[in-house]
Structures are given as C-alpha cells and as structure tokens.
Amino acid sequence: MKRNPFDLTGKNAVITGSSQGLGWGMAKGLAEAGAFVILVDINPKVVEKAEELREQGLQAEAIICDLLDRLKRSELKKTIEKRLxxxxxxxxxxxxxxxxxxxxxxxMEDWDKVIELNLTSVFDLAQWAGNLMVKLGxxxxxxxASVNSIAAGINTVAYCSAKGAVMQMTKTMANELSSLGINVNCIAPGYMATPINTALVNDEARFAELSQRIPAKRWGQPQDMAGAVVYLASDASDYVCGVMLPVDGGYLSR
Incomplete structure (x- = not known):
C-alpha cells in the first residue's frame, strides 16, 4: 500500500509557544498525524497539555523555557538535541x-521584547534546527508569520515589524537551504480568537471592523491551523519552498 504523504509517524517535531492558542492547535495536529512532539512554552501549563496528548495515546513531552532569555534558549537546544x-x-x-x-x-524596552521573541528567537531556533537537519539531509x-507581515495593524508597530521580517527571513533561508533538502516556509494566521487577541476581541468597534473584512465571516480557531502545519511538516510539501501560507479566512484577499 502506498504511504500516506501526510503521515508523520517516526518524525520528531518541536513547537514553541504550545501551551495554548494556535501553538496548541498545531501541536495537537502534529501529534495526531503521528509525530513525536516536544511542546515548549514559558507557561507551566504546557506540561499538562503534553500529558493530555499522551492520555489520547499520542507521543508528546513538554519543556518549560523562557525563550526571551538567550542563555535559556541555548540550554533548550542542548536538551532537545540530547533527547532526540x-x-x-x-x-x-x-x-x-x-x-x-x-x-x-x-x-524601547517593549520593542526589544517583541523583536527578541517574535523575530530573533525564531531565527536562532531556525538556524539551529537547520544545522541539525542538514546532517540528516x-x-x-x-x-x-502573520497577516500583519503584509497588512499592518494599529498600535502594533513592533509586532508588525517582527512579523514582516519573519516572512523575509523565511524566504531568504529557503533560498539557501532548499538545495540541501530543507524546506523553509511560514504560515500567516489571520485574526484568531486566541489569548493574544483578547484586547481586539474586547474592543467592540475594532472587532466589528476586522470581522467585516473576513470573507469567511468568522474569526479563526486553534484547530484551523492543524491542516496547514501538518501539510508543511509532511512529505506532501517536499517541493514547497519559501512560501507564506495564509490561514486567514480570506482576509488578505480583500
């Protein structure tokens, strides 16, 4: 029987920010597709989320880490390398x-935090992962990334700057790594009903303004990210390089 190209059995995956929201939705999707998933988050709740997956017969572990701290990121990389x-x-x-x-x-102190976590830590971990993957071929x-990689928001200058850079970083790394067997891509979530957007959801006028622009006529949910991440993590996307895949209910089409 021909192997299902979306089957992740035997694959090891790491996903950061996975104790809730979109990260949790993607972690669950990867685990359900057969991957062994290491969930990483600063929130201790991530331990419970990994246990929840194991109770479903899926393979998962959790590591608590503050990714804003470069020393702790270095320790995290060593721990994962040893574990895997x-x-x-x-x-x-x-x-x-x-x-x-x-x-x-x-x-400026808040600018530094947003850029460090949303951009610098992304490159740090992508560079590290890329070096491991090159050895595997x-x-x-x-x-x-985000729809804000293209369509800027309001009062979010640091976030939009970081997410715009993530998109360009992804393309540049894909230019260099595709010939080495490494697929580098990004997903651009639209407006999602998750904790990071609580302020928007609670702002009735802004919520209504954004909702009108979404052709799907609803905000996204964490489970809406599962299909996209499984696709880009699987053999089905082996010839997909440097793309930004919107999961936005059509927001960017307007």
Missing part, C-alpha cells in the same frame, strides 16, 4: 507576544 539524539525533523517557531502602544509612544522549518 540529533534527529530533529520538524520545528515550528510559533512563540510570540503582542504589546500595543501608539508608534509615537512605543517604549531533510527537514521542515515552519515559522509562524
């Missing part, structure tokens, strides 16, 4: 934060 014996097949760089201020008032690097 160097065989990292998939990484999903999802962890991120949102801090809102008008551009003329945005505090194959791998999938999936960065989480």
């Amino acid at each position: 014996e160097g065989k990292l097949d998939i990484i999903v760089n999802n962890a991120g934060i949102q801090i809102r201020y008008p551009a003329l008032e945005f505090p 194959k791998g999938k690097i999936i960065n989480i």
Whole structure:
C-alpha cells in the first residue's frame, strides 16, 4: 500500500509557544498525524497539555523555557538535541507576544521584547534546527508569520515589524537551504480568537471592523491551523519552498 504523504509517524517535531492558542492547535495536529512532539512554552501549563496528548495515546513531552532569555534558549537546544539524539525533523517557531502602544509612544524596552521573541528567537531556533537537519539531509522549518507581515495593524508597530521580517527571513533561508533538502516556509494566521487577541476581541468597534473584512465571516480557531502545519511538516510539501501560507479566512484577499 502506498504511504500516506501526510503521515508523520517516526518524525520528531518541536513547537514553541504550545501551551495554548494556535501553538496548541498545531501541536495537537502534529501529534495526531503521528509525530513525536516536544511542546515548549514559558507557561507551566504546557506540561499538562503534553500529558493530555499522551492520555489520547499520542507521543508528546513538554519543556518549560523562557525563550526571551538567550542563555535559556541555548540550554533548550542542548536538551532537545540530547533527547532526540540529533534527529530533529520538524520545528515550528510559533512563540510570540503582542504589546500595543501608539508608534509615537512605543517604549524601547517593549520593542526589544517583541523583536527578541517574535523575530530573533525564531531565527536562532531556525538556524539551529537547520544545522541539525542538514546532517540528516531533510527537514521542515515552519515559522509562524502573520497577516500583519503584509497588512499592518494599529498600535502594533513592533509586532508588525517582527512579523514582516519573519516572512523575509523565511524566504531568504529557503533560498539557501532548499538545495540541501530543507524546506523553509511560514504560515500567516489571520485574526484568531486566541489569548493574544483578547484586547481586539474586547474592543467592540475594532472587532466589528476586522470581522467585516473576513470573507469567511468568522474569526479563526486553534484547530484551523492543524491542516496547514501538518501539510508543511509532511512529505506532501517536499517541493514547497519559501512560501507564506495564509490561514486567514480570506482576509488578505480583500
């Protein structure tokens, strides 16, 4: 029988920011597709989420880590390498934060936090994963961009700057790594009903304004990310390089 190209059995995956929201939706999707998933998050709740997957007969472990701390990121990489014996097949760089201020008032300390987590840590982990994957001759690097990589928001200058850079970083890494068997792509979630967007959901006027632009007539849910991440993590996407795949209910088409 021909192998299902979407089957991730035997693959090892790491996904950051996976204790809730989109990260949890993607982690669950990868595990259900057969991958052994390491969930990484600063929130201790991530341990419970990994246990939840194991209770369903899926393969998962959790590591608590503050990805804003470069030393802790270094320790995380060593821990994962040892645990997986160097065989990292998939990484999903999802962890991120949102801090809102008008551009003329945005505090530099908050700018630094957003850029460090949403961009610098993404490159740090993608570079590390890429070096491991080159030794294997194959791998999938999936960065989480945003519709704000293209369509800028309001009071989100640091976030939009970081997500725009993630898109360009993804394309540049794909230019260099595709010939080595490494697929580098990104997913651009649209407006999702997750904790990072609580401020928007609670702003009735802004919520209505954004909702009107979504052809699907609803905000996304964490499970809406599962299909996209499994596709980009699987053999089905072996000739897909440097793309930004919107999962946005058609938002960017308007």
